[in-house]
Amino acid sequence: MRKKVSTLSDMAKLAGVSESTVSRALSNSKLISVKTRERIQALAKEANFSVNTTARNLRLQKSNTIAVVLLIHSENDQSTTDPFILRLLGVIADELTRIGYDMLLASHTSPNENALKNYFDSKKADGMIVFGQGNDPALFDHLLNNDMPFVVWGTKDPHQRYLTVGTDNFLGGKLATEHLINQGCKHIAYAGRKTIETELRFHGYQDALEKADLPSSPLIDIHFTYQDGYNVATKLLETQQFNFDGIVAASDTIALGILKAFNDFNAEKELSEQAKPFSIVGYDDIEVSKFMHPSLTTIRQDTYEGGKRLVELLFKQIHKKPAHSVELETKLIERGSSKLV
Amino acid sequence: MRKKVSTLSDMAKLAGVSESTVSRALSNSKLISVKTRERIQALAKEANFSVNTTARNLRLQKSNTIAVVLLIHSENDQSTTDPFILRLLGVIADELTRIGYDMLLASHTSPNENALKNYFDSKKADGMIVFGQGNDPALFDHLLNNDMPFVVWGTKDPHQRYLTVGTDNFLGGKLATEHLINQGCKHIAYAGRKTIETELRFHGYQDALEKADLPSSPLIDIHFTYQDGYNVATKLLETQQFNFDGIVAASDTIALGILKAFNDFNAEKELSEQAKPFSIVGYDDIEVSKFMHPSLTTIRQDTYEGGKRLVELLFKQIHKKPAHSVELETKLIERGSSKLV
DNA sequence: TGTTAAAATGCAATCGTTTGCAATACATTC
DNA sequence: GAATGTATTGCAAACGATTGCATTTTAACA
Known part of the structure; x- marks a missing residue:
């Protein structure tokens, strides 16, 4: 294997020209004649040479x-x-x-x-x-x-x-809630957290309920994970506090966690003790939501x-x-x- | 706002020392007296200075x-x-x-x-x-x-x-298949692709079947996505070619896609026309698999x-x-x- | 062939660090 | 106070590329 050429100066020697010429040739500057330009580019390819980005960035004062x-x-x-x-x-x-x-x-x-x-x-x-x-x-x-x-x-x-x-988080929260209202839900809860990013979803939820003259429940505090959705919902189910016919979830992960908790809970109970079904809307539209059964209604964030x-x-x-x-x-x-x- | 100090030389002027001293002080070299070292570090913090990584990397010949x-x-x-x-x-x-x-x-x-x-x-x-x-x-x-x-x-x-x-992809494929065999499955299919990375899973599948004296089917070719799992399975269901009682899927995404196809298909059919249930094992253990209903049996890759x-x-x-x-x-x-x- | 303009190339400074070596400052000892 | 040794500091040369300007080559024309 030939000595490896790793700098412009190596290339310059190889091509028998100056570093500046190599530099310009490689960046396709029309200051360099087409002939040498092509020759040098070919040479570079053959020698497997590529400019050192660190040096380049230092000189150009940018990082790319x-x-x-x-x-x-x-x-x-x-x-x-x-x-x-x-x-x-x-x-x-x-x-x-x-x-x-x-x-x-x-x-x-x-x-x-x-x-x-x-x-x-x-x-x-x-x-x-x-x-x-x-x-x-x-x-x-x-x-x-x-x-x-x-x-x-x-x-x-x-x-x-x-x-x-x-x-538009406000609109998202509102659309989700309105949809549940249209489906006939009367007791709609909001499951999620109040972060700066998502607080408006909660306000959208409240606004929709208010306009429909329906009561709003206090926010059910859940972190944005499947697991926390599952944990919190399970706890509510076990203590008979899960009495909603609709839920607006602040994320799809939360929604899916809740659904799973519900299914698991009912699977182990007699019919008489089972929790009643409810409608739920998520937020995000992560890919898997479409492939759940039932598939998840949600607010898409593309x-x-x-x-x-x-x-x-x-x-x-x-x-x-x-x-x-x-x-x-x-x-x-x-x-x-x-x-x- | 004071003129911003952005280079070692700026810092040097500010501190009334040489660039080398600043450089050493900031890297905590014991060549520099504790007193000046601390002084300079304080100064740097105050002036909100941090070394230019590009230049540093060029000099040190690494990129971090x-x-x-x-x-x-x-x-x-x-x-x-x-x-x-x-x-x-x-x-x-x-x-x-x-x-x-x-x-x-x-x-x-x-x-x-x-x-x-x-x-x-x-x-x-x-x-x-x-x-x-x-x-x-x-x-x-x-x-x-x-x-x-x-x-x-x-x-x-x-x-x-x-x-x-x-x-161990071979083992993974084998474990998945053996598990289905133990569950009593007789017609087990493999759904996925034969890439270099995953080919061994298929071999593990074949090996397990062979050892159990069960027939192996040709691989059902599916890309590693929910959607393709869904599409291919749907097609098979509609053409009555979906006659397995067990499926080893090359990924959880594929498995979930197939399950969804099955559920959707049966949801629209009369009982008599419905496809028969089957067992399925995925691969990867992506987080959501645990939260499906039914939850997905799978080979974990931690x-x-x-x-x-x-x-x-x-x-x-x-x-x-x-x-x-x-x-x-x-x-x-x-x-x-x-x-x- | 000589003159001039245009095209192609090279020189050298620069980007901001780090570090071997030389130089200075300080302390210690006699 | 001189001599020695040790702590501190500074000088200057890299690292590898880009580019304004100076210089050379080539082409064009009289």
Whole structure:
């Protein structure tokens, strides 16, 4: 095997020209004659040479990398487990790969301004996509003040100065609830948590009930996981506190957990002791929801569209073009789980 | 706002010392007196300074980054959709973050040796974790020959010289099949594809049947998605070719797709026309499998353990320590879906 | 063939760190 | 106070690419 050529200067020697010429030839500059350009490109391919991105980035003062940051706010906030978030990450990865950018994935447990800012200061990333708005509205101010490009997945709020991509959570909560009302449900509960990102879903739920003159129950506090949905619902069932004919779940995972708890519970009971069926609507439309039996009625948050828009919006900022938060279509997907009563 | 200090030289001026001193102080070198060291560190914190990683990496000839590469072999091989892979990615991201490394995520549609090698040549990554062994055994040779550290998720094979982490696919297929046999199934089908990674599952299936003197059917070709499981099964049901009392599915997604097809089919038919129930075992144990009704019997591939081992094994290589492929525990998780007959 | 403009190439500075070595400061001892 | 040794610090050369400007080559024309 020939001595490996790993730098521009190696290539220069190999081709008998200067480093500048090689550099220009490889970037297809028309300063270089077509003949030498092609010759050098062929040579590079043959020698299996590719420029050192680190050096290149240093010189160009950019990183060609987008940081995707998961802000973890509590023990139970397992973003790296959530199928919806994971799917969204997959889409983003595809998008970034497509346009030639690298994706840097990191999760932060106790996020602070500097941790985020550091991605830019240390020139690790040219832009950032953040999951988890959290409860610290000042968290993003540092970034904003130094105009570092970033987008947040989540709810748009007039008070926030940063850009977001997400569905209309108020509308989502409302659509879900209205649907259950139309199905004839009278005692509708809301299962989930009140995070900044999802609080509006709960308000949408309350609003719909109010307009229909139906009572709203206090929120059933459940983390966004299958397991917690299952645990909490099981407890309610066992203590006979599970007396709803409709449930609005803050995520599909929660909804599926609850459904499972219900099925398991009834499976072990005599007919007389069984809990009564109920209708349920989820949120997200993760892929598996369609394949449950009964399939899950839910509010779709289109992951493909969402991922694309996040990237698109981020690059608008990077290129200093005008940009506005986007609200994805917020749509009820009607399936089997809401026809159980 | 004071002029922002963004380089070592800025810091040097600020502190009234040389760049070298700042550099050493920040890396806690004992060459620098404790007093100035602390002073400078405080100053850096206050000025919100952090070293430029790009420059640092160039100088140190490393990237502090691990590339995670998804090799996509066909249109239908949607790794970025697969819940099992996505979950594994989440674990890896957590692990890498924990030890202070960045994770670079990329998918490649038409992988070739150079595309992979390029991550090292261009100094983008110090190591690589690969998903998708594919059908080109020579694909990794370039990497091996230039001893670039990488690990592959998948099946261990004596012919392969590279390191892998994964379950014992032969055993997995066998356990799944034996379990169905023990449940009394007589006509057991295998649903999935024959990729390098999973071919052994099929052989395990065949082996178990052979040992039990039962006939094996030809493989039902299904891509590793819910949807394809659903589509193919539906077609079989409609053409009355669905006459198995047991199915070994090559993934949980396939299994769930099939179950759904079955449920949907029977829901629209008269009792007399309904397809007969069957037992089914999946593969992976994705989280949702536990929350199906009936819950899915499956072969667990522990994602947490798997992710940790991948990272661990990779770093053994990076640090030039002896390393061997690891085979994760391959275990049948018995649940409801295999007691249907 | 000589002159001039245009095309192609090369020189050298720069991006922000780290680190071997040289240089300075300080403390210690006689 | 001189001499020695030890702690601290600074100088300057890398790391590998890009690019404005200077320089050379080529082409074109008289």
